[in-house]
Each structure stands twice: as structure tokens, then as C-alpha cells.
Amino acid sequence: MGVPVTITVNGIQRQDEVEARLLLVYYLRDTLGLTGTHVGCDTTSCGACTVLLDGEAVKSCTVLAVQADGHAVTTIEGIATDGQLHPMQEAFWAEHGLQCGYCTPGMIMASIALLDRLPRPTPEQIREGLEGNLCRCTGYQNIVKAVQTAAEQLARA
Amino acid sequence: MIPAAFDYAAPASLEEAMALLAGHPDDAKLIAGGHSLLPLMKLRLATPQLLVDLGKIPDLRYIEEKGDHLAIGAMTTHYQVSISEAVRRRAGLLADSAAVVGDMQVRNRGTVGGSLAHADPASDLPAAALALGAQLVARSRSGERVIAAADFFQDIWTSALEPEEILTEVRIPFQDGKAQAYEKFRQRAGDWAIVGAAVSVARRNGTIDRADVILTNVGPTPVRARAVESALQGQPVSPEVVRAAAEQAADGLDPAPELKASPDYKRHLARVLTRRALERALQIS
Numbered sequence: 001m002g003v004p005v006t007i008t009v010n011g012i013q014r015q016d017e018v019e020a021r022l023l024l025v026y027y028l029r030d031t032l033g034l035t036g037t038h039v040g041c042d043t044t045s046c047g048a049c050t051v052l053l054d055g056e057a058v059k060s061c062t063v064l065a066v067q068a069d070g071h072a073v074t075t076i077e078g079i080a081t082d083g084q085l086h087p088m089q090e091a092f093w094a095e096h097g098l099q100c101g102y103c104t105p106g107m108i109m110a111s112i113a114l115l116d117r118l119p120r121p122t123p124e125q126i127r128e129g130l131e132g133n134l135c136r137c138t139g140y141q142n143i144v145k146a147v148q149t150a151a152e153q154l155a156r157a
Numbered sequence: 158m159i160p161a162a163f164d165y166a167a168p169a170s171l172e173e174a175m176a177l178l179a180g181h182p183d184d185a186k187l188i189a190g191g192h193s194l195l196p197l198m199k200l201r202l203a204t205p206q207l208l209v210d211l212g213k214i215p216d217l218r219y220i221e222e223k224g225d226h227l228a229i230g231a232m233t234t235h236y237q238v239s240i241s242e243a244v245r246r247r248a249g250l251l252a253d254s255a256a257v258v259g260d261m262q263v264r265n266r267g268t269v270g271g272s273l274a275h276a277d278p279a280s281d282l283p284a285a286a287l288a289l290g291a292q293l294v295a296r297s298r299s300g301e302r303v304i305a306a307a308d309f310f311q312d313i314w315t316s317a318l319e320p321e322e323i324l325t326e327v328r329i330p331f332q333d334g335k336a337q338a339y340e341k342f343r344q345r346a347g348d349w350a351i352v353g354a355a356v357s358v359a360r361r362n363g364t365i366d367r368a369d370v371i372l373t374n375v376g377p378t379p380v381r382a383r384a385v386e387s388a389l390q391g392q393p394v395s396p397e398v399v400r401a402a403a404e405q406a407a408d409g410l411d412p413a414p415e416l417k418a419s420p421d422y423k424r425h426l427a428r429v430l431t432r433r434a435l436e437r438a439l440q441i442s
């Protein structure tokens with residue numbers, strides 16, 4: 001039996017009937033085809049599934065789609081505007097903040113949320129803020145650099 | 158991992174939620190942030206028939222100063238508690254412990270009510286609630302009762318709440334002037350505490366009037382370190398007094414072994430973290 005939900009995803013209002021047990025990440029990936037949001041661990045540990053729920057970073061493998069009813073979700077597909085990458089995307093690119101890229105969508109969404117609360121974080125604050133996001137490739141150095149670069153960029157904007 | 162199927166209700170009011178629980182005494186579960194419950198449901202360790210979502214009840218998310226206490230709505234998130242000016246000023250220990258729960262994403266979803274109701278001995282807020290002398294407000298169709306934190310945590314994952322009761326509010330007496338801190342030790346970033354120590358010290362004219370010292374994850378519930386408390390009481394605030402008192406933090410402790418920590422290691426951490434928490438709270442080292 002479906003539960004009706006209205007969820008604004010990347011600015012577009014979606015209405016669907018979903019199974020109550022459907023996890024938000026599978027709603028995004030399977031129902032809407034937005035596969036930019038990854039599933040790494042499925043146990044709330046790795047942060048690959050991080051999206052913004054009303055602007056706050058959440059792990060979408062541990063949120064039910066029905067819990068997002070009436071709320072707004074932003075995924076990695078929703079942050080570029082008019083073909084222009086988001087400054088955080090630019091910064092990850094410029095600073096080599098990724099290798100295989102598996103963690104990257106979650107890292108970028110968590111980093112955007114972090115700067116929203118702390119526009120000029122120290123490297124320590126970046127590391128602390130991103131402790132819920134695991135990367136098996138980069139060793140984190142360039143991710144921290146990317147967030148710093150994006151912070152400078154956004155401060156100038 | 159997908160939870161087993163369940164029916165879902167998202168009541169718009171507390172009254173509606175209480176009626177749903179009363180109508181399903183054996184097979185309904187509340188869901189708040191879902192960050193303890195959903196992982197259990199995904200592993201099918203929890204298989205409720207009916208999930209009652211508190212997320213659409215508007216008036217369970219607040220932090221208010223009321224006369225002599227802070228009133229915090231059950232659905233207030235760890236993040237909201239950690240940044241609240243009022244909590245910092247009136248009950249610093251709660252902000253201190255909420256700030257080190259899990260990671261940023263977990264703190265955005267997890268709630269004060271869910272954390273206390275879940276009564277996980279490794280959770281950070283229960284020790285703080287005990288040290289702060291918190292009062293927990295539970296409501297059901299049969300009425301309202303106020304439970305002292307000291308009576309609330311009964312066993313591992315077992316609180317004093319009845320199945321049809323909803324934890325609606327946490328009340329914390331103003332702690333003005335007390336020296337407080339929470340210290341936890343974790344093996345990896347974002348992890349649960351291997352051991353934690355919540356301390357609250359009231360002073361008068363340079364001597365310790367009363368100390369509350371509560372340990373996380375060394376027993377089935379938060380554990381009061383009575384030997385430390387009495388070693389501090391009536392003593393002057395000094396590094397020697399703190400160090401000697403903290404040495405007694407493991408007296409009588411019998412923690413269960415875990416993959417990450419033997420009982421001896423936990424006893425060691427209890428002593429070290431109690432000292433660190435007292436030193437930070439009292440600004441000595």
C-alpha cells in the first residue's frame with residue numbers, strides 16, 4: 001500500500017506514492033533516477049549518500065522517503081546553475097579533491113552544508129565537520145584544501 | 158538492507174499520536190530522527206507493524222527558559238541543542254555532550270527524546286541527563302508523569318517509559334555557576350564512546366559543595382561514580398584533589414568486555430576521562 005508524498009527535489013515538486021519502508025536514497029536513485037547520490041555502506045557510516053534536507057546534511061540511507069514528505073531535498077544534480085558548476089564542485093576539481101569519485105557527491109553536499117554554518121572554517125573544523133564522510137582514496141588532504149578554496153571563492157562572491 | 162514492511166502513520170498532533178499508541182499497545186513504535194531505530198529495522202532486529210512518525214507534530218521542537226529550568230522539546234535535534242545559547246548558558250554540560258554525538262549528519266537527525274528513550278548505554282546524553290538532574294515528561298492517554306533521570310534508565314535499551322507513553326519534554330534545572338564538562342573517548346572519528354564521563358561541580362568559596370560524576374558505557378545504564386563524588390565533596394578545588402578523586406572512578410565498576418575494549422581498558426579510561434573532564438570543567442591542569 002502506497003503512502004502519498006510530496007517532496008521538492010532540486011527545486012522540482014514531485015508527487016509519488018511510495019512504500020513506507022522505501023529509503024530516501026532509493027527514492028532518489030530508483031524512483032527519480034538521480035543516481036548521483038551513492039550508497040557506500042548502507043549503515044549510516046560513510047556519508048556517500050549525503051543530501052541536503054531543508055538545507056541540512058543528512059545521510060539518506062537512514063531517512064525514509066515518507067519522512068521527507070513536505071520537505072525539500074537537494075542532491076549533487078541540483079547544485080550547478082545554468083551549466084555552471086557550483087564553487088564547491090569547481091574547488092574539488094581544481095584541488096584534486098577526488099580520485100575514484102565514489103565519496104565525492106556526499107563529500108560535496110556535506111561540505112556545502114558545512115560552509116553554510118561556518119563560512120570560514122579552519123582545517124581542523126573542516127576535518128571535524130566532515131567526520132561523517134569517509135574517503136578511501138585521497139587521504140583527505142586535498143578535500144580539506146578544496147573546501148578551503150571554495151570558502152575563499154564563496155567569500156569573494 | 159531494507160526494513161520489513163510496516164504500516165505508517167504521521168499524526169499531526171500529540172493527541173492523535175497517543176491515540177495510535179493506545180490502539181496498538183504491542184506492535185507500534187514511535188520514530189523520531191530514526192537514527193537508532195532505522196538501522197535496527199534495516200537489520201530486521203526491529204520489525205514494528207506500525208510506525209508512528211513524530212515528525213509532523215509541530216510543537217515538539219523547542220528550547221525555552223522557564224522560571225528555574227530549561228524546557229526542551231523531545232524532537233529537538235542534537236545540533237540544535239549543541240548551538241543553543243540558552244543551553245550553553247543554563248546547562249553547558251548538555252551542549253557539550255550533544256556536540257560530540259556521532260557526526261554532523263547524525264546530529265542533524267538524532268533527537269534528544271529519541272536518544273534518551275532508546276536508553277543505549279553507549280549514548281552520550283543519558284549520562285549528561287543524570288548529572289544535570291533532568292526531569293523527563295512522559296504523556297499518554299492516561300495522563301502525564303514526570304520521571305527523574307535517576308529513575309529513567311533501567312537496563313540496556315530499557316527506559317521507564319510504558320509502550321503507550323511519549324516522551325515530550327526534558328526539563329533541566331538551571332545550572333548557573335556550576336563547572337561542567339563531558340569527555341568521551343572514541344577509536345575512530347564519529348564513533349560512539351568507548352567510555353565517557355559527564356561531570357558537574359558546584360562550588361562555594363573555593364570548596365566543592367557537590368559533585369555529580371556519571372560514566373557512559375561502563376554498565377547497562379549510565380553509572381554514577383559515587384567514590385569520586387564523595388572524594389570531591391567538601392574539598393578545595395586543586396589539581397591534587399581532582400587527580401586523587403579521579404583515581405577512584407573505576408571503583409566497583411564491572412564493565413562487559415567489547416570487541417574494542419577489555420574491562421581493564423574501560424576502567425583505565427574511566428579514570429583518565431573523569432580526570433580530564435574535571436580538569437577542563439574546573440579549568441585546571
Ligand SMILES: Cc1cc2nc3c(=O)[nH]c(=O)nc-3n(C[C@H](O)[C@H](O)[C@H](O)COP(=O)(O)OP(=O)(O)OC[C@H]3O[C@@H](n4cnc5c(N)ncnc54)[C@H](O)[C@@H]3O)c2cc1C
Pocket residue numbers: 043044045062186187188189190191192193194195196211231232257258259260263266267268269270271272273274275279280281282318322323324325347348349350
Ligand atoms: C552512525 C551513527 C553514529 C551515532 N553515534 C552516536 C554517538 O556517538 N552518541 C550517541 O549518543 N548517539 C549516537 N548515535 C545515535 C543517535 O544520536 C540517535 O539519533 C539517537 O540515539 C536516537 O534518536 P532518534 O531521534 O534518531 O530516535 P529514533 O531512532 O527515531 O528512536 C529511537 C527509539 O526511541 C523511541 N522514541 C523516539 N522518540 C521518542 C519519544 N519522543 N518518546 C518515546 N519514545 C521515543 C523510538 O520508538 C525508538 O525505539 C549514532 C547514530 C548513528 C546512526
Ligand code: FES
Pocket residue numbers: 038039040041042043044045046047048049050059060061062
Ligand atoms: S550509504 Fe549512507 S552513510 Fe554510507
Ligand code: FES
Pocket residue numbers: 097098099100101102103104134135136137138
Ligand atoms: S575519491 Fe575514492 S573514495 Fe573518495
